Amino acid sequence: MNIATTDRPPTDVVLKQPPRKKRSRRSAWLRLLIHSHWMSSAISLVGMVLFAITGITLNHASQIETEPKIRNELLELPPRLQSILRAVPDTELAASESAVLPAEVADWLSDRFTVSVANREAEWSGDEVYLSMQGPGSDAWIAIDRDSGEVEFQSTSRGWIAYFNDLHKGRHTGTAWMWFLDVFAIATLVFCITGLLLLYERAGNRRSTWPLVAFGLIAPWILILLFIH
DSSP states (O other), rough: OOOHHSOOOHHHHHHHHHHHHHHHHHHHHHHHHHHHHHHHHHHHHHHHHHHHHHHHHHHTTTGSOOOOOEEEEEEEOOOHHHHHHTTTTTHHHHSSEEEEHHHHHHHHHHHHHHSOOTTTTEESSEEEEEOOEEEEEEEEOOOOTTTOOOOEEEEEEEEHHHHHHHHHTEEEEEEHHHHHHHHHHHHHHHHHHHHHHHHHHGGGGGGTTTHHHHHHHHHHHHHHHHOOO
């Protein structure tokens, strides 16, 4: 009788085991949330600062006056390069009206105008080659007369504010920046969702938490319904 009583685990130990497991799971969940929250914030921090600032400049674009800088130049291709352009088969151009400039011609243009021309597709016709070089905050083009060899170059720069505004919109930024925007967007989503879950876990003693969250959710819709038509 005494042995059976001694082997039986104490009642308080049996009652305490489930709460400990529950607390352990909750602690692991909180650690995961906090870890994900700070990692996503570290990844998206600089991007969010950039997008917040450019959001203001885009919102007030009409009030920010910038004077574009326009550059025009006229040159003539050396005879050897003119012959290279004329030698491009018309049958090849007929199949596709866009093709990359010959390497020697592209190198010559890059040196003369200090722009990157290599691997850019140009529009070809019987008498002209036209190359568009659009970038964030800038536009440029080159037109080459295939008969006379005359080269006309024009570039327009709209300044640093326009440059960062175009980065915000992903305008003429290329594939690498597009992938950065996708990664940044995912990191920002993780940051916001984990932040909301942390609010849920820690909002017990902060009565103003959910009214503020509700205000942040409802306010944009009120503005859209009442003031945007």
